[in-house]
Amino acid sequence: MSKQNAKEQLSSPMTELSNLMADTISGKVTPSSANARAKQMADSLRGIWPVKTARAVSGRKSNRKKEAKKLRGVFEKVPGSDLWWIQYFDADGRRRREKAGRKSDAIDLLAKRKAEKLQGIKLPEKLRARRAPFSELIADCEVYVKTNNQGQKFDCYRLGRLKEQFGNRPSEIPIDDLRKWINEQDWKPATCNRYKSLLSLIYKLGIENGKVKTNPAKLLTHRREDNGRIRFLNQYTPAKIDLDYLKDHKDEESRLRAVIVKNYAVHMPEFEIALHTGMRPSEQYGLAWDRVDLVRKIITIPRSKNGKTRHIRLNSVAVAAFKVVQQRSLECVGRVFLNNHKEPLESYKHWFEPAVSEAGIRDFTWYCLRHTFASRLAMAGVDLRTIADLMGHQTIQMTMRYAHLAPAHQASAVEKLVSAQPEAAPGDTLLSSNSFNSFCNPAQQETEQVKQPLAATATTSATRGKAAVRADSRIIQ
Numbered sequence: 001m002s003k004q005n006a007k008e009q010l011s012s013p014m015t016e017l018s019n020l021m022a023d024t025i026s027g028k029v030t031p032s033s034a035n036a037r038a039k040q041m042a043d044s045l046r047g048i049w050p051v052k053t054a055r056a057v058s059g060r061k062s063n064r065k066k067e068a069k070k071l072r073g074v075f076e077k078v079p080g081s082d083l084w085w086i087q088y089f090d091a092d093g094r095r096r097r098e099k100a101g102r103k104s105d106a107i108d109l110l111a112k113r114k115a116e117k118l119q120g121i122k123l124p125e126k127l128r129a130r131r132a133p134f135s136e137l138i139a140d141c142e143v144y145v146k147t148n149n150q151g152q153k154f155d156c157y158r159l160g161r162l163k164e165q166f167g168n169r170p171s172e173i174p175i176d177d178l179r180k181w182i183n184e185q186d187w188k189p190a191t192c193n194r195y196k197s198l199l200s201l202i203y204k205l206g207i208e209n210g211k212v213k214t215n216p217a218k219l220l221t222h223r224r225e226d227n228g229r230i231r232f233l234n235q236y237t238p239a240k241i242d243l244d245y246l247k248d249h250k251d252e253e254s255r256l257r258a259v260i261v262k263n264y265a266v267h268m269p270e271f272e273i274a275l276h277t278g279m280r281p282s283e284q285y286g287l288a289w290d291r292v293d294l295v296r297k298i299i300t301i302p303r304s305k306n307g308k309t310r311h312i313r314l315n316s317v318a319v320a321a322f323k324v325v326q327q328r329s330l331e332c333v334g335r336v337f338l339n340n341h342k343e344p345l346e347s348y349k350h351w352f353e354p355a356v357s358e359a360g361i362r363d364f365t366w367y368c369l370r371h372t373f374a375s376r377l378a379m380a381g382v383d384l385r386t387i388a389d390l391m392g393h394q395t396i397q398m399t400m401r402y403a404h405l406a407p408a409h410q411a412s413a414v415e416k417l418v419s420a421q422p423e424a425a426p427g428d429t430l431l432s433s434n435s436f437n438s439f440c441n442p443a444q445q446e447t448e449q450v451k452q453p454l455a456a457t458a459t460t461s462a463t464r465g466k467a468a469v470r471a472d473s474r475i476i477q
Contacts, residue, residue, distance in 0.1 A: 015463055016041065017038065020034055020037055020041075035227040062383070072235065073087050073088050073110050074086055074103065074110055077099075084100050084101065084103045085099050085100060086100055086106050086109055087099065088110060088113050088114060088117070088455035089117075090113075091117050098112070098113075098342065101153045119183075131167070131172075132170075132206070132212070133170060133173045134163075134166045134167055134168075134171050134173060135168070136168050137202050137211060137212070138159050138162060138167065138202060140202075140205050140206070141205055142159050144157060146163065154347075155198060158194065158195060158198050159198065162199070162202075164182075171206060171211060172212055173216065174216070175220070177219060178220060179219075182220070188226045189224060192223050196217060196220045199217035199220070200218060201209035202217070208423065230371050230405075231368040232367075232371045232374060232376070233251075233252050233364075234251045234253050237252075238250075238360040238362075239360035239362060241360045246360075248466045252361050254360045255270075255360065255361065256356065259355045263351075263355065267348075268326045268353075269321040269322070269325045270321075271369070272318065272320075274366065274370070275372060275373060276321075276373065276381055277299070277314065277317040277318050277373070277388060278312075278369075278391055279303060280304075280310060280392075281348065281366055283312075285348070286335075287299070287335070287336045287337070288335055289332045289334065290333075292322060292336065294319055294326075297313060297314040298311055299311070300312075301310040301392075305392070306394040308394075322336075325337065352366055373390075374390075374402050375402055375405050377402075378402040378403070379406060384403060385399075387399050
């Protein structure tokens, strides 16, 4: 019904109602008759315009009161079930929902969750936490490695391999998947152990940051490494080479030197320094001029592999090599070894590996120069404790691998037992070779036992014969 039609229909009842009120006031109509007439007009008006009764208004007010009593964050998921839930936002801004039971319990639980949010307390374990991706753990580990690890270059490369393989997966990778991936790689035991250590570090940092709860890398098997392997120069005969300038060089060192002088002469000081100092590659190519003292002939490594300060002594060959490098540097500031663009030289592989290949030397790396340094010290008769100090070994067990290279030194040590043997006192009997043989041969020992009474009898007879001869001579006189 349009508003215009409603107004037209209301005009006559309203006029009639006003006339009824006037007649009631004037006394023409009794009050009871007026009430009955007014009720009839009200019933007729309900069909034209909705009239709000007192009951309807009172019901609306009561509903508003009920709505005002409702708490924000407490609701009944299924109306009429009497099972109340709470809804809130945690410290990370994520919406959470929990079933509490009774309404009073829901109110108390909501207050508790809000207090935990204000205090910064972590949510209980029964709530579903955010699952951090494995790439996020790798990013945290990369920051730690660059800050704390000396071999950060190799660790960052390994982190890249792990991110390429598992970066899109959740953080908690099953141990079977990690073990399968490592077994599929054509790696040596040492490389597998480096990846195991790196995975363990990733999960350790994840546990500290609250992103994971377990460390599956602990279940990976630690493989036994062949640390006893030693490779040094002139250990083997080099392979046959058709190059004319190498035909006169029969051993590995002379061939390698010839190749370096011919093709990589600018890197010869690096080779000499490595061969005569035994520095690790990271120590040598990270060396700065303020750590080199050519007057006192000493190099100071502020933080070695084991985390301690290390001092390296320089011989005359190493000092001469450093002076050659010093002539190429104008100010002798910053890194010692630079490339052609005066930038820090980070590695040796671009020239050393091709030189080794051209020289026909098999199974030889830059680290073998460090083995050559220690091996030659051992073969020169230097004691193992001194070799350990020069090599920067934290324990003597690492140096024991070179002990077999000094047989003459070991033989002289054992021979000292002979010179230190005390002289036999009167009445003592030293173990002779004959007595040792008789001790080892029981048959010979029985023969000696039989011979001893016979010898004693013969000695007694001889003594008696001499006495009889003397007695006879006295009688004759």
